Amino acid sequence: xxxxxxLADEHGATAIITVRVSIGRLSGIVADSFSFGFETLAxxxxxxxxxxxxxxxxxxxxxxxxxxxxxxxxxxTCPRCDxxxxxxxxxxxxVLTQVExx
Amino acid sequence: MCDICGCHTPDPEQTTRTVxxxxxLLEANTRQAEENRRHFAAxxxxxxxxxxxxxxxxxxxxxxxxxxxxxxxxxxxxxxDIETERDADRIRAKGIPAVQLTTGGACHLDAPMxxxxxxxxxxxxxxxxxxxxxxxxxxxxxxPATFDLGxxxxxxxxxxPEGSDKPAKYPRxxxxxxxxxxxxxxxxPYFDFSLDEARKEAAALNPGLKILELSVKxxxxxxxxxxxxRQLAKK
Numbered sequence: 237x238x239x240x241x242x243l244a245d246e247h248g249a250t251a252i253i254t255v256r257v258s259i260g261r262l263s264g265i266v267a268d269s270f271s272f273g274f275e276t277l278a279x280x281x282x283x284x285x286x287x288x289x290x291x292x293x294x295x296x297x298x299x300x301x302x303x304x305x306x307x308x309x310x311x312x313t314c315p316r317c318d319x320x321x322x323x324x325x326x327x328x329x330x331v332l333t334q335v336e337x338x
Numbered sequence: 339m340c341d342i343c344g345c346h347t348p349d350p351e352q353t354t355r356t357v358x359x360x361x362x363l364l365e366a367n368t369r370q371a372e373e374n375r376r377h378f379a380a381x382x383x384x385x386x387x388x389x390x391x392x393x394x395x396x397x398x399x400x401x402x403x404x405x406x407x408x409x410x411x412x413x414x415x416x417x418x419d420i421e422t423e424r425d426a427d428r429i430r431a432k433g434i435p436a437v438q439l440t441t442g443g444a445c446h447l448d449a450p451m452x453x454x455x456x457x458x459x460x461x462x463x464x465x466x467x468x469x470x471x472x473x474x475x476x477x478x479x480x481x482p483a484t485f486d487l488g489x490x491x492x493x494x495x496x497x498x499p500e501g502s503d504k505p506a507k508y509p510r511x512x513x514x515x516x517x518x519x520x521x522x523x524x525x526x527p528y529f530d531f532s533l534d535e536a537r538k539e540a541a542a543l544n545p546g547l548k549i550l551e552l553s554v555k556x557x558x559x560x561x562x563x564x565x566x567x568r569q570l571a572k573k
Contacts, residue, residue, distance in 0.1 A: 239365075243357060253354060257363070264484040264510050301545050312542075321545040324513055330363045338354040 237277050237284065239332060244283050249337035252287040256334040260294045260327035261309075267291050296327025367485055370449035374488025377456055383414070383468040384570045387489035389511055391504075392477030394497040395521040395554070397425045399563075400472055402554045404432045406564055411469035411571050416455040418447040418476045425474065435463035446481035447473065449488055469571045483510040491570060497522040498529050502536035505543060512540050517548040519563065524553040 240252055255274070259265050271289055278284040298307045300314035301321040309327070313320050362368060378385040388396050397417075404413060415436040417425040426438035437458045439451050452473060460466055473489060475482040494515040496504045499522065505512045512518060518540050520533065537549055548566065552559040 239359075239361065239363070243359065247355065247357060249355075262510050262513065264480060320542065322542070323545055324509075324543065328510070328514075332359045332361050332363055334356060334358050336354055336356045 237281060240287075240335065241281070241283055243335055244337055247337060250283070252284050252335060252337050254288050254290060254334075254336040255284075255332070256290045256292065258292045258294055258329060258331045258333050260296065260329045262296050262324065262327040263330050265330050267293060292333070294327055294329065296324045298322040299325050364484075367449045370453055371486035371488040374449055374453055374456065375490065377453070378471060378488060378490065381460075381466055381468050381471075383471045384491065384573065385471045385473060385487075385489040386567075386570070387473045387475060387482075387487050387492045388495065389475045389479065389482045389492065389515070390477060390495035390497075391479050391500055394477070394495045394500065396474050396477070396495060397428055398554055399495070399519070399521060399552075400474065401428060401432060402560060403564070403567070404429070404434050406560065407470075407567065408432065408434065412465070412467065414459050414463060414465075414468045414471045416452060416459060416471065416473045418451070418474060420444070420476060435459055435465070437462060441476060445476055445478045446485055447475050447487055448485045452487045470567060479504065479508040479511050483508075483514050491516050493517045493519060495519045495521050496536065498525040498531045501529075502532045503539075505536060505540040509543050512543045512547065515544070515547060517550065517566065520549070520551045522553055523551045523559065524555040 240255065244252055259267055259270065271291065274289045278287050296309050298309055298311065300307060300317060300319050301323055302319040303314060303317040305314055305316045307315055307322065309324065314322060390396055400415060407413065413434050415429045415434060417436055417438045418441065419425055420441055420443060423438045426436040429436035437455045439447060439455050473487055492515040494511045520536060533551065540547055540549060550562045552563055
């Protein structure tokens with residue numbers, strides 16, 4: 237909320253319309269709980285009262301530690317070299333991506 | 339914004355506008371964590387963040403670690419709990435400076451709390467110089483994994499009675515750690531804990547993870563852990 241109010245101030249906006257957030261599957265953040273918290277806090281501030289939250293869930297990928305191929309998160313072995321040494325990458329973010337304001 | 343004088347008068351032509359931000363909402367914590375990391379390094383210390391469920395044996399392992407290493411390195415401890423000074427008192431009883439952070443309900447430590455603890459530790463001990471500082475997080479395998487405290491090493495512990503399915507069920511703690519300690523291995527004969535399952539599933543999540551098995555009831559099983567800490571302190 238502090239970041240949003242700061243942004244609105246920087247851009248001379250009087251209301252925040254849409255807030256876009258990207259949440260990774262490995263971030264430990266539950267999208268439903270985040271929405272609930274957002275609605276509660278947004279309602280308390282005249283700048284954010286009308287704001288709608290749009291959440292994009294992002295999936296991590298896996299990098300094969302043997303051949304460096306980037307593979308889907310659900311695969312158990314590397315599609316190129318069959319290695320089981322796959323290390324998760326990304327999917328751990330909680331990022332404010334875009335804000336629409338007026 | 340007005341281009342001529344830079345004031346905040348909105349452009350009457352443009353009623354709504356879209357601003358690309360791409361900033362982490364955990365930015366404030368991450369910034370403080372980076373500062374903590376520099377602070378630890380300036381003290382000459384390697385900082386170790388210990389994460390586990392309540393009762394996995396973090397404090398007991400620290401007590402035994404202190405018994406072995408107190409003579410050869412300067413150790414400091416920051417304890418995190420929801421309530422009570424009990425864990426810090428156990429560490430202080432060993433003659434080691436310890437600060438208790440009580441979160442009053444929060445289920446994890448964050449970087450600003452640790453920053454406060456760090457200053458308290460310097461103040462209480464009258465020392466600016468340590469080899470290892472242990473941060474014992476609040477007992478919880480979930481939320482502590484999300485918060486960087488500025489540590490150099492993150493250690494996750496699972497005790498035998500908890501079960502060998504913990505890596506698969508709480509992946510983030512294992513993905514974000516550098517070492518995994520399986521504790522209370524003296525209880526293996528009494529529980530259906532599969533060392534193979536725990537090791538395999540943890541390694542599948544994080545192939546670089548160092549995995550050690552130990553029991554404080556069997557002194558020699560601590561050798562791997564103690565050597566690991568000696569290596570860390572040397573860096």
